[in-house]
Amino acid sequence: MNMTRKPEWLQKRVNPREQAGMRALLGELRLNTVCQQALCPNISECFRGGQATFLILGRHCTRHCSFCNVDKSPPEPVDTGEPARVAEAVARLGLTHVVITSPTRDDLPDGGAALYAATVGAIRSVSPATRIEPLIPDFQGDRRSLAAVMTAGPDIIAHNVETVPRLYHIRSGADYGRSLDLLRTCRELAPETPVKSGIMLGMGETRDEVLRVLGDLRAAGCTYLSIGQYLAPSRNHYPVQEYIRPEIFDGLRELALDMGFSHVESGPYVRSSYHAGQYLADIPGACHKETT
DSSP: OOOTTTOGGGOOOGGGGGGGEEEEEEEEHOOOHHEEEEEETTTTHHHHOOOEEOOOOOOOOSSOTTOOSBBBBBOOOOOTTTHHHHHHHHHHHHHHHHEHHHETTTSTTTTHHHHHHHHHHHHHOTTTOEEEEEOOOOOOOOOHHHHHHHHHOOOOOEOOOOOOOOGGGGGGTTHHHHHHHHHHHHHHTTSOEEEEEEEEEEEEEOOOHHHHHHHHHHHOOOOOOEEEEEOOSSSOOOOOOOOOOOHHHHHHHHHHHHOOEEEEEEEOOOOOTGGGGGGGGTTTOSSSSOOO
């Protein structure tokens, strides 16, 4: 398949005019979203519906993953007022499920864990019914940092392994085993909190490699899984190796469910935080409006 042109199933429309209201709110509150920074193809759909995934701890990442569009400039100082502004946005948007993520901040002693915990607490104080899902970095394997986030009481915790071990050279500074250990530790620290992870396809992985990753994630305690198509943000990023057909995603979803995952979102446009509230749909009181 010609990688310079997306296939017909990857032709979602992005309309800047549909994003105006959300962009105005984000500008007013001085907030960032991964929707914007990662050039998410779902941005028009989600912003139009009043949904967003908030990016805390600034817009600059200390790692240099070749698949990611988040800026690699030197990071900004931590903004201690950010949790309150995120909470205000959650309340004003009426979100009943919100995903909070960040760039990796290896420059901070705790990797930014304290600000994650503060953000969870701030949202709880103004919108106690909102389900909160931190999508966290690996904190360089620091158990104390992870414990700080888990102690804040998120409703679900997420950390993406992104790809198969053989391709981890595209994840600068990351380690597959360390990510699995983090997921296991999440389960140890808070056994009742669902654990979620995600992978991208189309980077050159094989089917057997993907199935091994799914097995590793189940063994680490993951019950929720997202599987989506990798889309290179630009020609300067790691190139797409293959566009995966929708029926392949459907088959992987069924295989993952057979392996014991409780909920799987699998499709070309799936992202970890896209329709995130659906993962908890079977839990009493689950949300009806999700973030991207």
